Amino acid sequence: MNAKHGKMLKNEKGAILMKNFLSQLALGLEPYVPGEQPKDRKYVKLNTNENPYPPSEKVEAAIHGVAMDQLRLYPDPESTDLRVTIADYFNGLVDCESALLTANNVFMGNGSDEILAFVFPAFFTGRYIVFPNITYSFYPVYANLFQTEYREIPLLEDFSVRVEDYLNLASKGDLGADGILIPNPNAPTGRALSKAEIEQIVASNPEIVVAVDEAYIDFGGESVVDLVPKYDNLLVIHTLSKSRSLAGLRVGFAIGSDILIDGLNRVKNSFNSYTMDRIAMAGAKAAILDHDHFNENRNKIIATRERVVGRLEAMGFSVVPSKANFIFISHETKPAAELFYGLRELGILVRYFKKPLIDNHLRVSIGTDEEMDQFLKALASLI
Amino acid sequence: MNAKHGKMLKNEKGAILMKNFLSQLALGLEPYVPGEQPKDRKYVKLNTNENPYPPSEKVEAAIHGVAMDQLRLYPDPESTDLRVTIADYFNGLVDCESALLTANNVFMGNGSDEILAFVFPAFFTGRYIVFPNITYSFYPVYANLFQTEYREIPLLEDFSVRVEDYLNLASKGDLGADGILIPNPNAPTGRALSKAEIEQIVASNPEIVVAVDEAYIDFGGESVVDLVPKYDNLLVIHTLSKSRSLAGLRVGFAIGSDILIDGLNRVKNSFNSYTMDRIAMAGAKAAILDHDHFNENRNKIIATRERVVGRLEAMGFSVVPSKANFIFISHETKPAAELFYGLRELGILVRYFKKPLIDNHLRVSIGTDEEMDQFLKALASLI
Numbered sequence: 001m002n003a004k005h006g007k008m009l010k011n012e013k014g015a016i017l018m019k020n021f022l023s024q025l026a027l028g029l030e031p032y033v034p035g036e037q038p039k040d041r042k043y044v045k046l047n048t049n050e051n052p053y054p055p056s057e058k059v060e061a062a063i064h065g066v067a068m069d070q071l072r073l074y075p076d077p078e079s080t081d082l083r084v085t086i087a088d089y090f091n092g093l094v095d096c097e098s099a100l101l102t103a104n105n106v107f108m109g110n111g112s113d114e115i116l117a118f119v120f121p122a123f124f125t126g127r128y129i130v131f132p133n134i135t136y137s138f139y140p141v142y143a144n145l146f147q148t149e150y151r152e153i154p155l156l157e158d159f160s161v162r163v164e165d166y167l168n169l170a171s172k173g174d175l176g177a178d179g180i181l182i183p184n185p186n187a188p189t190g191r192a193l194s195k196a197e198i199e200q201i202v203a204s205n206p207e208i209v210v211a212v213d214e215a216y217i218d219f220g221g222e223s224v225v226d227l228v229p230k231y232d233n234l235l236v237i238h239t240l241s242k243s244r245s246l247a248g249l250r251v252g253f254a255i256g257s258d259i260l261i262d263g264l265n266r267v268k269n270s271f272n273s274y275t276m277d278r279i280a281m282a283g284a285k286a287a288i289l290d291h292d293h294f295n296e297n298r299n300k301i302i303a304t305r306e307r308v309v310g311r312l313e314a315m316g317f318s319v320v321p322s323k324a325n326f327i328f329i330s331h332e333t334k335p336a337a338e339l340f341y342g343l344r345e346l347g348i349l350v351r352y353f354k355k356p357l358i359d360n361h362l363r364v365s366i367g368t369d370e371e372m373d374q375f376l377k378a379l380a381s382l383i
Numbered sequence: 384m385n386a387k388h389g390k391m392l393k394n395e396k397g398a399i400l401m402k403n404f405l406s407q408l409a410l411g412l413e414p415y416v417p418g419e420q421p422k423d424r425k426y427v428k429l430n431t432n433e434n435p436y437p438p439s440e441k442v443e444a445a446i447h448g449v450a451m452d453q454l455r456l457y458p459d460p461e462s463t464d465l466r467v468t469i470a471d472y473f474n475g476l477v478d479c480e481s482a483l484l485t486a487n488n489v490f491m492g493n494g495s496d497e498i499l500a501f502v503f504p505a506f507f508t509g510r511y512i513v514f515p516n517i518t519y520s521f522y523p524v525y526a527n528l529f530q531t532e533y534r535e536i537p538l539l540e541d542f543s544v545r546v547e548d549y550l551n552l553a554s555k556g557d558l559g560a561d562g563i564l565i566p567n568p569n570a571p572t573g574r575a576l577s578k579a580e581i582e583q584i585v586a587s588n589p590e591i592v593v594a595v596d597e598a599y600i601d602f603g604g605e606s607v608v609d610l611v612p613k614y615d616n617l618l619v620i621h622t623l624s625k626s627r628s629l630a631g632l633r634v635g636f637a638i639g640s641d642i643l644i645d646g647l648n649r650v651k652n653s654f655n656s657y658t659m660d661r662i663a664m665a666g667a668k669a670a671i672l673d674h675d676h677f678n679e680n681r682n683k684i685i686a687t688r689e690r691v692v693g694r695l696e697a698m699g700f701s702v703v704p705s706k707a708n709f710i711f712i713s714h715e716t717k718p719a720a721e722l723f724y725g726l727r728e729l730g731i732l733v734r735y736f737k738k739p740l741i742d743n744h745l746r747v748s749i750g751t752d753e754e755m756d757q758f759l760k761a762l763a764s765l766i
Contacts, residue, residue: 014642017615017616017640017642018642018645018646020590020591021506021591021592021615021616021642021643021646022505022506022642022645022646022649023504023505023506023507023508023509023510023646024508024509025504025508025509026504026505026506026508026646026649026650029649029650029653030653031648031649031651031652031653032652032653032656033652034457034460034656034657037457037459037460045456048457050455050456050457051455052455053455054451054452054454054455055451055452055454055455057451059451059454060451063446063451063662064447068437068438068440068442068443068446069437069438070631071437071438071442071628071629071630071631071632071666072433072434072435072436072437072438072628072629072630072631073428073433073630073631074417074420074431074433074624074630074631075630075631075633076420077417077420110493110655110658110660111655111657113654113655113656113657114654114655114658117654117655121406121408121409121528122405122406122409123404123405123406123409124406125406125407125408125409126406126407126408127406141653142653142654144653145504145650145653145654207403208403208404209404232400232404233400233404241457245454245455246454246455247454247455247456247457247458247657248453248454248455248456248457248458248660248661248662249454249660249661249662250458250657250658250659250660257400259397259400259401259404259405260404262401262405263401263404263405263406263409265414266405266409266412266414267409267412267528268414269414269415269416270412270413270414270415270524270525270527270528271496271497271500271525271528272493272494272496272497272500273415273417273496274417274494274496274630274633275493275497275633276633277493277631277632277633277660277662277663278631278632279446279631279632279660279662279663279666280660280662280663283454283662
């Protein structure tokens with residue numbers, strides 16, 4: 001038996017075992033692929049929408065303040081302290097006292113990805129939902145894992161969401177749906193709907209859950225969190241990975257009516273009682289409480305974004321109007337794939353999606369001013 | 384409309400909205416209930432099998448060594464460094480070099496509960512599995528969430544697992560199964576099978592996955608991790624919550640053939656790319672590397688357990704032989720429920736399961752010697 005033959009036998013045996021051991025469900029999954037985290041050399045990393053600035057200094061103090069002997073104890077499975085902090089934070093942002101959030105309107109998760117995953121079995125499994133055809137590519141992956149049928153609603157040619165497509169879906173038959181998942185701003189386009197537009201969608205679909213993924217809302221979009229007391233069907237999902245510079249700590253949250261939060265808790269408590277560790281909770285709380293750092297940080301990114309957009313347009317790029325910490329760009333003559341590989345050679349990572357409709361675009365995260373100047377310089381050398 | 388009427392209307396409306404919004408799946412879930420974490424007073428907490436001793440001091444140094452500005456970056460989604468550390472750790476425990484583990488045999492999760500949750504869609508969804516009728520009460524909860532049929536195999540009267548019931552299940556028709564989930568030692572009984580017995584089960588079921596939940600293995604049981612290179616169908620699940628005093632950090636791992644690890648990765652990457660945060664990974668690595676602390680810690684608990692067992696037997700208790708950091712006890716005359724409430728009054732929390740077959744037993748975690756003396760003293764006052 002030569003080596004090649006041995007390897008073939010091993011592969012055949014592997015394929016049989018895989019079919020024996022893995023469930024039909026698992027065999028049919030096509031997992032999400034996150035932006036690469038290469039270790040071969042140092043890159044200017046503009047490919048995973050990370051924040052270029054460190055988190056609040058108060059996060060360090062909070063994390064170092066966690067007593068190490070307490071780590072032997074399970075964390076609070078309900079993250080009560082953190083949920084109270086988040087409810088208070090949003091209550092502090094609005095003037096009116098008529099309809100306030102409480103901790104019962106808040107759900108914590110191990111990143112907003114985990115919360116989005118829970119949204120499916122909580123509200124969508126066995127149902128038929130809609131989301132835009134160009135959007136966060138994790139949505140169809142969740143749908144497959146949690147057996148949810150979905151229809152992708154095409155964006156307009158300028159990558160904007162047509163609000164009319166999402167109205168009164170409970171009564172539209174084949175063009176209807178039992179649930180809506182909509183990112184605002186959308187990814188990877190960066191385009192945002194206004195608060196009034198999202199409210200139209202929520203108000204016209206009182207019978208079904210409308211989940212609004214606001215991962216990127218803090219970079220210029222209008223959040224609908226303050227509409228939660230008004231609409232029982234509205235769930236808003238946030239992350240601390242972007243505007244609070246804590247991608248490495250894994251914290252996200254959802255805000256919704258107590259009924260929707262109960263739905264998420266049923267799933268979470270059938271999956272893992274303790275999704276939030278003691279240190280992540282302490283760090284997250286400190287980040288939420290540091291308003292000044294948050295505002296300074298996001299304003300810097302918005303300013304850099306606007307400056308870079310101007311420069312890119314002058315270089316012959318069209319840039320989708322962005323309210324996110326990334327921009328979605330294409331050049332009038334140079335194919336995106338070519339630019340992607342060219343930038344990579346020059347030590348700059350951006351994200352390229354080899355998919356219909358968007359395969360001539362690049363998604364570029366907004367880094368520091370220095371990083372963006374390196375990016376612009378590299379780009380200039382390629383066109 | 385009086386207040387009571389208004390509340391009724393609100394409840395009726397709530398019930399209708401719940402049916403509208405929650406999926407049939409979510410409406411049918413009966414979540415797991417973890418041991419209580421009361422905040423009303425200070426208790427001697429012997430109810431959630433936490434370790435009474437702090438984690439290794441090296442965990443603190445590792446956690447404080449995580450550069451805070453790195454928290455802005457996503458963690459390594461594959462936890463490569465930690466997986467290498469764990470493979471090396473187990474390789475170091477065996478003499479023979481013939482069949483070694485690599486990082487491809489290791490899967491990390493946000494606590495072993497998350498890994499157990501992933502085990503269901505990876506291997507069991509749509510299939511028919513077996514586990515003991517008295518066991519970790521999360522198993523049927525996972526089965527409901529991930530649409531797995533199951534049969535509970537009765538324990539013998541002394542709470543031991545009858546190995547014959549688990550042999551050759553692929554060919555047994557109605558008494559067979561497509562998967563086996565078995566905790567060793569079992570919970571809440573504490574009874575363990577020998578390594579040879581587990582190997583019999585694994586070897587006689589080569590066509591189906593045998594998942595062995597070794598959450599409590601380090602307190603005197605015999606791990607089957609070193610059988611993984613020999614059996615493609617064996618998955619062993621560990622946690623750092625018990626023997627490594629890190630319940631608050633949320634880290635668990637599974638060891639299995641590359642085929643089984645691939646199954647888990649498919650599910651994890653369809654659920655949440657980044658389940659392990661940067662700090663938890665750093666702390667876990669330090670804990671795994673501190674062999675001395677680990678051995679000292681678990682040996683203390685084993686010694687305390689043996690001493691307490693002797694005392695309890697002298698007091699008229701029967702104690703199920705335990706290889707875990709808890710004991711399962713019942714008294715010859717005093718009902719367990721009465722003792723549970725009596726202990727609670729006296730500031731001592733233990734776990735009582737109001738379930739058939741075990742509703743006259745208490746599960747008591749092994750605390751420090753001082754805590755166990757308080758427990759024994761309180762118990763003496765009640766009988």
